[in-house]
Amino acid sequence: MASQSARRWASALLSPTGIAAVLGLAVVAVAAVLGPIIWGERASATDLLALSQPPTPEHLFGTDAAGRDVLARTLVATRLSVLMALAASGFGIVAGVLFGLLPGVLPARAGRFVVAVFNFAIAFPGLLITIFLSVIFGQGSLGAVLAIGLSIVPAYARLTHTLASSVDGRDFVAAARILGVGKSKVVFRHILPNIAGPLIVNASVTVGGALIAFASLSFLGLGVQPPEFDWGRMLSEGLGRIFVNPATALAPGIAVVLAGITFTLAGETIARATGVNPGPSSRLRPWRFAKILANDATAVAAQNAGTADKVLSVRNLRVAVPTDAGWFEPVKGISFSVARGELVGMVGESGSGKSLSCMAAAGLVEYPLRVCADLVEFDGVPLLQGERRPPGSSGRKIQRLLGTRLAMVFQDPMSSLNPALKVGTQVAEPGFLHGGLSRRAAWAKAVRRLEDVKIPLATKRAHQHPHELSGGMRQRVMIAMGLMGSPALIIADEPTTALDVTVQREVLSVLNDVHNDTGAAILMISHDMAVVTGLCTRVLVMYQGQLVEDLPTAELLAGKARHPYTRALLAAVPDMDTDRSLPMPTIAEGMDFSAGPSARGEELEEVLS
Numbered sequence: 001m002a003s004q005s006a007r008r009w010a011s012a013l014l015s016p017t018g019i020a021a022v023l024g025l026a027v028v029a030v031a032a033v034l035g036p037i038i039w040g041e042r043a044s045a046t047d048l049l050a051l052s053q054p055p056t057p058e059h060l061f062g063t064d065a066a067g068r069d070v071l072a073r074t075l076v077a078t079r080l081s082v083l084m085a086l087a088a089s090g091f092g093i094v095a096g097v098l099f100g101l102l103p104g105v106l107p108a109r110a111g112r113f114v115v116a117v118f119n120f121a122i123a124f125p126g127l128l129i130t131i132f133l134s135v136i137f138g139q140g141s142l143g144a145v146l147a148i149g150l151s152i153v154p155a156y157a158r159l160t161h162t163l164a165s166s167v168d169g170r171d172f173v174a175a176a177r178i179l180g181v182g183k184s185k186v187v188f189r190h191i192l193p194n195i196a197g198p199l200i201v202n203a204s205v206t207v208g209g210a211l212i213a214f215a216s217l218s219f220l221g222l223g224v225q226p227p228e229f230d231w232g233r234m235l236s237e238g239l240g241r242i243f244v245n246p247a248t249a250l251a252p253g254i255a256v257v258l259a260g261i262t263f264t265l266a267g268e269t270i271a272r273a274t275g276v277n278p279g280p281s282s283r284l285r286p287w288r289f290a291k292i293l294a295n296d297a298t299a300v301a302a303q304n305a306g307t308a309d310k311v312l313s314v315r316n317l318r319v320a321v322p323t324d325a326g327w328f329e330p331v332k333g334i335s336f337s338v339a340r341g342e343l344v345g346m347v348g349e350s351g352s353g354k355s356l357s358c359m360a361a362a363g364l365v366e367y368p369l370r371v372c373a374d375l376v377e378f379d380g381v382p383l384l385q386g387e388r389r390p391p392g393s394s395g396r397k398i399q400r401l402l403g404t405r406l407a408m409v410f411q412d413p414m415s416s417l418n419p420a421l422k423v424g425t426q427v428a429e430p431g432f433l434h435g436g437l438s439r440r441a442a443w444a445k446a447v448r449r450l451e452d453v454k455i456p457l458a459t460k461r462a463h464q465h466p467h468e469l470s471g472g473m474r475q476r477v478m479i480a481m482g483l484m485g486s487p488a489l490i491i492a493d494e495p496t497t498a499l500d501v502t503v504q505r506e507v508l509s510v511l512n513d514v515h516n517d518t519g520a521a522i523l524m525i526s527h528d529m530a531v532v533t534g535l536c537t538r539v540l541v542m543y544q545g546q547l548v549e550d551l552p553t554a555e556l557l558a559g560k561a562r563h564p565y566t567r568a569l570l571a572a573v574p575d576m577d578t579d580r581s582l583p584m585p586t587i588a589e590g591m592d593f594s595a596g597p598s599a600r601g602e603e604l605e606e607v608l609s
């Protein structure tokens with residue numbers, strides 16, 4: 001675990017962002033520590049013969065109105081500018097985090113009051129609060145630190161509260177509460193460690209923001225007062241003479257921007273190192289194509305030949321996931337197709353790559369994962385060739401095609417429906433997005449579709465939110481949403497796993513009815529052999545990212561599976577004749593089926609015996 005985290009830090013620090021952040025921080029640190037020692041004298045030395053001079057070899061950024069070297073002053077000002085930004089951010093962040101966690105510790109009513117207070121404070125622009133507070137605290141560095149620190153508090157409190165609320169609903173927090181763990185212990189032991197990552201990342205970005213806030217305050221004459229000077233004060237002095245000598249404002253301006261970028265890059269690096277934002281893998285591309293077929297129109301035509309009767313054709317599809325140790329391929333070059341109107345099942349153990357394959361085929365796999373294929377074609381339109389969209393196919397056209405001709409039904413309908421929107425609004429959406437219907441017409445069609453999937457009192461249900469529906473109804477809502485277009489294919493990813501047995505039957509029967517009524521093909525992903533063999537006419541078997549078997553259901557049930565893994569999978573399914581006094585056959589983890597259909601190792605015999 002420790003070495004994994006060390007590897008992640010090493011990879012983050014060695015990325016271009018990490019290197020830039022480290023170099024930037026080193027420059028800022030050296031200037032802050034050594035600046036006043038090395039350039040302190042030069043920064044305060046006035047040269048009455050060189051007042052407001054433009055850049056010269058002796059004064060690279062010219063001199064100010066008192067004849068002092070602007071570059072030396074900028075370097076010396078680093079210490080005060082950075083220290084003040086760090087102090088204000090530290091104060092604001094600590095107070096903000098404590099304030100944001102407070103609602104979790106206080107009784108419900110008091111907690112709501114606290115939330116209302118920081119929500120109220122956040123409604124005011126940060127700079128306005130800063131100016132208001134600095135007028136109260138008085139001019140000078142201490143007043144500026146307090147004013148900027150306090151203005152950071154509401155935003156940080158809100159961020160902390162939002163992050164804490166998202167963790168608060170998790171099962172482990174509920175378990176801790178059931179065990180009688182006190183409120184503050186739950187907050188500090190269970191919630192805070194789980195939100196620390198994003199808070200730390202935001203902290204470094206906040207330091208960059210604070211630097212700019214100090215510059216703004218000094219620019220308004222409210223921050224640091226002479227003889228002290230920071231970048232903001234220098235900016236304000238320089239801008240007064242910008243038409244006479246622009247270089248005097250340029251040097252502190254560049255310093256503020258560079259320091260701001262440095263802290264932001266540092267935040268990005270910490271995010272990658274702590275896993276909050278994984279970032280791109282160190283190796284840019286998992287695959288190297290000797291020749292990108294996408295550029296070859298003849299190759300496209302040749303590849304498309306023979307796919308007309310297919311609603312989905314997938315050739316050599318691969319998905320790669322970036323990990324600390326390089327690229328991991330959960331889908332290793334699979335090829336399959338679904339004919340128009342066909343019922344195909346995809347089975348395999350958990351983690352075999354079923355969902356990822358189908359999501360990748362539907363173009364739903366996102367960065368940082370990478371997808372490539374010799375060809376993915378849906379409804380006669382090539383979607384992917386190599387790692388890109390084939391030339392000539394527009395993203396808009398593909399989006400419209402997928403929006404109207406492909407329906408997806410996911411395992412957990414609660415997380416695939418937006419809890420904040422009414423069911424009818426969500427079902428109607430494809431109607432006015434892709435179907436060219438008015439909102440009213442789309443709503444009416446949505447209600448008809450809810451009736452089609454046998455939702456009782458569809459008009460009333462359309463006005464309800466997802467949490468007011470049962471699990472089976474939510475699943476039917478997802479199917480109804482797919483029916484707003486004229487789907488050629490429904491990809492159902494474990495649509496019945498989260499439902500009880502009777503509701504499972506209802507949902508399967510709705511899917512079957514939809515297939516019969518519309519002629520849509522169905523690609524049903526499941527680890528339940530009974531569900532797949534009950535509905536589908538052909539079965540695809542996935543094992544460790546590979547498609548190891550593709551055969552008609554009748555042959556599968558007749559014991560004609562050729563691959564040892566499929567036979568092992570079938571052997572592990574109980575039936576009415578199974579002797580319940582004997583332990584069920586299991587497929588041990590790590591069993592080697594790689595030798596393919598001809599393998600007849602001892603392991604297999606053990607499973608099948």
Ligand SMILES: Nc1ncnc2c1ncn2[C@@H]1O[C@H](COP(=O)(O)OP(=O)(O)OP(=O)(O)O)[C@@H](O)[C@H]1O
Nearest residue numbers: 321330348349350351352353354355356357369527
């Ligand atoms: N977004 C992702 N980021 C990283 N790894 C992923 C991601 N999605 C899937 N994987 C990995 O890819 C592998 C295949 O996942 P997939 O969801 O396709 O499995 P599955 O066969 O559908 O399993 P299950 O039946 O449990 O849903 C797993 O090892 C999983 O951890």
